[in-house]
Amino acid sequence: MPLSSCQALLGDPDRVVALELVGGTSRAVVVGDTLQLVVRAVTAAGDTVPGAAVIWAVLDTGAVGFSLDPELGRVIGEAPGKGSVQAAYEKLRTDPVLITVVAAAPAAPSGIHEWEERQQRQPRQERQRRQRYRE
Numbered sequence: 001m002p003l004s005s006c007q008a009l010l011g012d013p014d015r016v017v018a019l020e021l022v023g024g025t026s027r028a029v030v031v032g033d034t035l036q037l038v039v040r041a042v043t044a045a046g047d048t049v050p051g052a053a054v055i056w057a058v059l060d061t062g063a064v065g066f067s068l069d070p071e072l073g074r075v076i077g078e079a080p081g082k083g084s085v086q087a088a089y090e091k092l093r094t095d096p097v098l099i100t101v102v103a104a105a106p107a108a109p110s111g112i113h114e115w116e117e118r119q120q121r122q123p124r125q126e127r128q129r130r131q132r133y134r135e
Helices: 003-010 110-134
Strands: 016-022 026-030 034-036 038-043 055-058 066-069 074-077 081-089 097-102
Touching (some): 016 081, 055 066
């Protein structure tokens, strides 16, 4: 088969034929943190298209606990919850990505640090007292 016939069957080798998710279909973000979603547009020739105009969208209609920048694929955790997003390029779509927003770990009470410092100083002070007693 002549080369031009193969090209006719395969089409333009530079056209985007697939979207490839990086990082899987289940992701987590902590309240107040940011998660960057990444998808690669892949051509018929297997090359990645840098700068392809991929658009992200939230699939859920209710509260999801995060906000999404549709052009950048940036998720900001706002409150504990779950929701799904999906990337699109022309007629292509990725599998949905489940985003789970988790609460931030509670900070240690302010007094706990002072207590820890006292505990660390105590053995040193005890050694100094014993030293004085021996003298």
